[in-house]
Amino acid sequence: MRNLTLLTDLYQLTMLNGYFEKNIHEDIVVFDMFFRKNACNGGYTIVSGIEQFVDYINNLHFSDEDLEYLRSLKLFSDNFLTFLKDFKFTGDIYSVEEGTIMFPNEPIITVKAPLYQAQLIETALLTIVNFQSLIATKASRVCLAAQGDPVFEFGLRRAQGPDAGTYGARAAMIGGCHGTANVLAGKLFDVPVIGTQAHSWVQKFDTELESFEAYADVYPDKCLLLVDTYNVLNSGVPNAIKVFKDLASKGHKPLGIRLDSGDLQYLSVEAKKMLDEAGFTDLSITASNDLDEYTITNLKSEGAAINSWGVGTKLITSADSPSLGGVYKLAASYKGDSIEPKIKVSEDPEKINNPGFKKIIRIYNAEGKAEADFIMLHDEEIDATKPLTVFHPVYTWKSTTFESYTVKELHQPLFIGGECKHNKKTVIEIRDYVQDELSTLWEAYKRISSPKVYKVDLSKKLWDLKSNLLDTKKFV
Ligand SMILES: Nc1ncnc2c1ncn2[C@@H]1O[C@H](COP(=O)(O)OP(=O)(O)OP(=O)(O)O)[C@@H](O)[C@H]1O
Ligand SMILES: O=P(O)(O)OC[C@H]1O[C@H](OP(=O)(O)OP(=O)(O)O)[C@H](O)[C@@H]1O
Ligand SMILES: O=C(O)c1cccnc1
Secondary structure (H helix, E strand, O other), X not given: OOOOOOOOOXXXXXXXXXXXXXXXXXXXXXXXXXXXXXHHHOOOEEOOOHHHHHHHHHOOOOOHHHHHHHHHOOOOOHHHHHHHHOOOOOOXXXXXXXXXXXXXXXXXXXXXXXXHHHXXXXXXXXXXXXXXXXXXXXXXXXXXXXXXXXXXXXXXXXXXXXXXXXXXHHHHHHHOOOEEOOHHHHHHHOOOEOOOOOHHHHHHOOOHHHHHHHHHHHOOOOOEEEOOOOOHHHHHHXXXXXXXXXXXXXXXXXXXXXXXXXXXXXXXXXXXXXXXXXXXXXXXXXXXOOOOHHHHHHHHHOOOOOOXXXXXXXXXXXOOOOOOOOEEEEEEEEEOOEEEEOOOOXXXXXXXXXXXXXXXXXXEOOOOOEEEEEEEEOOOXXXXXXXXXXXXXXXXXXXXXXXXXXXXXXXXXXXXXXXXXXXXXXXXXXXXXXXXXXXXXXXXXXXOOOOOOOXXXXXXXXXXHHHHHHHHHOOO
């Protein structure tokens, strides 16, 4: 486990030093992590990175070298640096399960801890969860566009560095990919690794046919050939068919071909005709080359004969929407046992946070479809045997009443009193959970473009609390 304790912005540490000097560092506070807009301009966001956040908290400590470095900055008092020597996370953290689908303005993670601890972890929490949630969401969109065809993550070489390539591969698997080309990700996260061959393989031999024969010789049962180095329809596919026939005559089953350039719709349809005529009707026709959910949707609607997708650059970088803007905001501060809700008033009404220590429930209809989320204060309860009326937090006259419904509380304890309560799951288990989650969402929320907006409402008590706070803050 890496020591990421200094993976923070300097201002967190200068604030910590200040809280310490003012003797308010032990005050118990509540922070919420949430985002204001869904990842990838979509209708939902898949939360990912919780496992790495848990590792980060479990390993949070200032080593002697860390303290030495901080001392060299000449910004911190000796007493404060001595205090940091024994730093240990002792607070509570509530989080949704990794792989949960979430929507704007909902607390994904709520931290209730001494001020100096809760403040320090902001930056690492955001960098870990923002990135992985972004890529998991992107991957799920790509997989939805592929309509059940396998999607393979090919992006490491074009990722924003080794960590992004590796944790991005993890997130892509969580979002629904069938495998990754990243071998380190395969080892670290126990996920399937896959691969074909590069153009360099084909170029290295005197002829394309020789290169295919050599590959078939080494991997007779894993023979998927890259057919676009010279000419797909005049050379690549005919040569692949020769090699496949030879393999079949020796009792091996060829896997298929990969197209990496040109008009993928036309080439795939023509290649499929040639393969079918040669008796290879069920091979994989894999396509790659700058694909994303939009190109795949177009290729599908144009009848491309592609049944497997290799997606690299635009997946691992979420190229058209390259960040998720998750934030971490102070929502409450305790004075003894009494809680003081906190709000950030902004010129931009979208940026006003929901105050207080909260929890969140999801409301499902009788068929198990998610209908709305409901953010409540932590001590509120719902009696699901009675009708529940929820209202739009801005256009308050818009309301809906649920008669027959079930509810699920989304937050679970990750840490209580500093003790880890997290149940570790494998990446494949998280991926399965994501599929369950997606099946609870109406198609309209999963639309690639112009999705319907999911309802996220506030309890009356929370809404009143927020309105009253806003009134009192008007002239502060
Ligand atoms: N956030 C909300 N909470 C509760 N009810 C809502 C919310 N948004 C809309 N409604 C209700 O949903 C109905 C349709 O309203 P509208 O067309 O404005 O929204 P919508 O997003 O299409 O919602 P719906 O999915 O319910 O059709 C109305 O009964 C409206 O009062
Ligand atoms: O297009 P992407 O979605 O980013 O997918 C990854 C790309 O990486 C490879 O190309 P590259 O030219 O790097 O190597 P190659 O010689 O193997 O084609 C591969 O052929 C894909 O085109
Ligand atoms: O195995 C492949 O085909 C592959 C791997 C990485 C990038 N592009 C393609």
